[in-house]
Amino acid sequence: MAASLLSPAKRNRTGIIAVVGLAVVGIAAFLAVLGFVRGERERELGQWQLRLDWWAQQSAESADRWLRDQSALADRLAANDTIRLQLTLMAEAGSDGGGLAAEEVAYVRNLLQAVSLNAGLRISDSERRVPANIPQFAPEGVALIANGQRLVAATAGMPTLDQKAETLLAAREAGGTLVVALDPAPDGVLRVLLASPVYRFQADPSPADEIGMIVMLRSLSRAAALALINPGSLTAPGSKAGVLHLITLNGSNGRLLLSTRADTDTGLSEGDSFSLDNQKFFLAKAATQPGVFLETETLSGDALLISSAKVELLPWMTAASIRRDAALAASEARLDTLATLFFGGILVATLLILLFWRHGASAKAEALSDRMARTLDDERRARTLLQGVSDAITDELLALDRKGLLLYANESLALRVGVSADEMKRKTLAAILGPAVGAELNAQIEKAHAEGTTVRHEMSGDEEASAQRVIRAIIVPVGPHDHTADNDTSAASEEPEPATILVLQDITEPLRSREALAEAETRMVRALVRIINQRDPFAAEQSAQASRLAEELAEEMGLPPEEVRAANQAALLIDLGKIAIPRDLLTKKSALTAEELQFMRRAIRQGVELVDNAGLPSVVYKTLRQLADRLGAEKRPVDLADDELLMATKVAAIAHHFVALASRRVYREGFSLEDALRMVREDSDLKHDDAVVSALSHLYYSRGGRERWHLGSSGGKEQESES
Incomplete structure (x- = not known):
């Protein structure tokens, strides 16, 4: 046996096997690293989809809010009793102003001017302008027009409407409002025309009682328009390389109104038009697919990421874009460094193994003959020991x-x-x-x-x-x-x-025990949830809804299965402390006192102690504990974006908060889903993680949440105890 072990053929065969084994391990490691890099790149692209969707959606919502504010201002002026009375008197007089005294016309003009100034309109008087090289406001103002396009009064500096504006006003249906974008001025100023009907004094609003209208012309310089669509000078989260575009659509054509910074990728200047039929042009492609994340190319062939959102009140669209290489630059650099270090480590380890093996093989070959006799004795003793040990094993x-x-x-x-x-x-x-x-x-x-x-x-x-x-x-x-x-292939000796x-x-008994434990855990959770629902009938479905939303949100973010389950279970059990809260406190309609708030927050933490030894999986219990520590904190604000928190905790917290806002309470109706989403984003007490908030917005706006979620009715007011 010693001679065969020392034979050169066997040593060579062992060396070849070792080299082949190292090569296989190296190839497997190489493929594993490539798979990891590919997965990380796809994950980073998914994050950029959320970021660009959020940026474009925020921009479109900002423009819509401004337009609604302007329309509300025009409606408020049109509903003013003084304006309605004066216009009614003029209509009954049957003249184009002869029925009003000069001081009454002046009074109406001063009223229009005062309300407009308070609303932020830049009312200018051309006779008082200083003829100096300083910036001048773009012309805008408010006018009161009687039926038949008869001008009654206007603010100082109100520009004369062009033919297109007069045509649009004439085509407006009686009793209807008007919000329309006019062609930009030659200097690039954006103009919006709004009109609201004025009804006869003390008459119910109806088309037959319309006697005129309030006409408002708003002008937006480039700086003002950028501030409007990009509030707070936002950029794509995580990068300053993104660009936000404002586009207007007209039939089969589009026009680039402005961009947040000079962008050579479009090949357009602000004010230039393009055809929507040219789907190779990324702005045309994004304009025809609002709300869809696109991976496309620039005119020069560079890869580009883009997402768009539609402004509801005007044929405007916002598009957020970034070059793919700029978006993935930091991630690619990090992955390149990791791959280099990993491959370098494999190479060094391989060389060291070969070196030690070569040296060790030579030394062992020289000493093996002398040690073989002792090895045979050791082998016999080892076999005896192995027999004793294996006999003691129950397997x-x-x-x-x-x-x-x-x-x-x-x-x-x-x-x-x-x-x-x-x-x-x-x-x-x-x-x-x-x-x-x-x-x-x-x-x-x-x-x-x-x-x-x-x-x-x-x-x-x-x-x-x-x-x-x-x-x-x-x-x-x-x-x-x-x-x-x-049977004869081996030598008899x-x-x-x-x-x-x-x-x-x-494994019969362990399997039965595990199945029984899982069944017991399921029954326990269901029983606890039933107890919670009986204690607080106004939140009977909130725990289940928060649990389902937490699971959907965790899966959207790509969390591991155990963290998805942890978020689901934590959101389901976080209200367990309600068991210790008196029913009259749970159903109290008035605002809670400071002592009652402290009592309810302590109850949140005490609820977790009830399941301390219930056998929950460790990640579920840790998530539940972290969530209770934050939501039951004695002092606010609470930082739910803490890096030390499990991602499952952050997901469960935002699901619980969102469902609580949208659900009916004894003291209020549930908020609408859009209001609840806005309140989650703006809540200064609960500082949610931006990535989780973006994922929730993406689920709502781009993954069908707006249509699928039915969490409660709208209306109601916030109460300070809301969590």
Whole structure:
């Protein structure tokens, strides 16, 4: 045996196997790194989709808010009793102003001017302008016009309406409002025309009682328009390389009104038009697909990421874009560094292993002959020790040769089958365990050797046993396997080498215990939720709704399954402390006192202590504990964007907050989903994580949440105890 171990052929064969093994490990590591880099790049692109969607949506919402404010101002002027009275008197006089005294016309003009100034209109008087080289306001103002396009009064500096504006006003239906964008001025100033009907004094609003209208012309310089669509000088979160565009649509054409910074990717200047039919142009593509995240190209062929949103009151669209290489620059640099370090580490480790192996092989070859005798003695002692240790193991341990014949079995198997280990040697598994069990195990042994890896397989127990048993077979291939080999292929003087190690574990009881534990946990959670619902009927469905939303939000963010479950369970159980709160306090309609608020916050934390030893998975309990510590804090504000918090905690917190706002309470109706989403974004007490807020907005606006979620009715007022 010593001579064979020292033979050059065997040493060379061992060296080749070692080199091949290192090469396989290196290739596997290389493929793993490539897969990791690819996955991280896709994940980063997903984050940029959320960021650009959020930027474009925020810009469009800002423009809509401003337009609604202007329309509301025009409606307020049109509903003013003084204006309605004066216009009614003039209409009854049957003249174009002859029915009003000069001082009455002046009074109406001063009223229009005062309200307009308070609303922020830049009312200018051309006679008082200073003829100096200083910025001048763009002309805008408010006018009161009687039926028949008769001008009654206007603010100072109100510009004369062009033919297009007069045509639009004339085409307005009686009783209807008008919000329309006029062509930009030659200097690029954006102009918006608004009109609201004025009804006869003390008459109900109806088209038949319309006697005139309030006409408002608002002008936006480039700086003002940028401040409007990009409040607070926002940029794409995480980068300053993004660009925000404002586009107006007219039939099959579009026009670039302005961009937040000079952008050579469009090939357009502000005010230039483009065809929407040219789908190779990224602005045309984005304009025809609002709300869709696109990966496209610039005119020069560079990859570009873009998302757009529609302004509801005007044919305007906002589009947020960024070059793909700029968006992924930081991520690519980080991944390149990680890949370089990893590959360098593999190379160094490989060289060191080869060096040590080469040196060790040479030294061992020289000393092996002297140590072989002692090794044989040690081997015999080791076998004796192994026999004793394996006999003490309750699992059944078997060693098979390459033909599938038993070489070794421990005492546990011998006791179960009622045959000594020596009597079982050189027998097949079918002869020892029965034909069906033997055939099933042999099939798994073939699979393990074919794949070259350990195989775990669960199967039924003894064929003749009365009680059903579940056996886990662990099959470890350790040598060549060929069940068709002849009995004479090995020399008679050599003991056959083991080819397969087989461990049989009886897992019947652990499986039953695990199934019982899971069932008990499910029953416990359901029972706790039923108790909560009985205590607070106005929040009966809130826990379940928050739990479902937390699960959907966690899956949208790509969290691991255990964190998805943790967010779901934490949102479901966070209100458990209501068990300790008196029912009259839960259903109190008036505002809570400071002491009652403190009591309810302590109850949140005490609710977690109720399930301290309930056997919840550790990640679920940790998430629930973190959520309770934040929501039950004695002092506010609470930082729910803390980097030390589990992402499952942040998801459960925002789901609980959003559902609480949208759900009906004893003291108020539920807020609308859009109002609840806005309040979550603007809440200064609960500082939510921006990534989770962006994911919630994306679910609502781009993933069908607006249509699918039904959490409560609108209306109501906030109460300071809302959480």
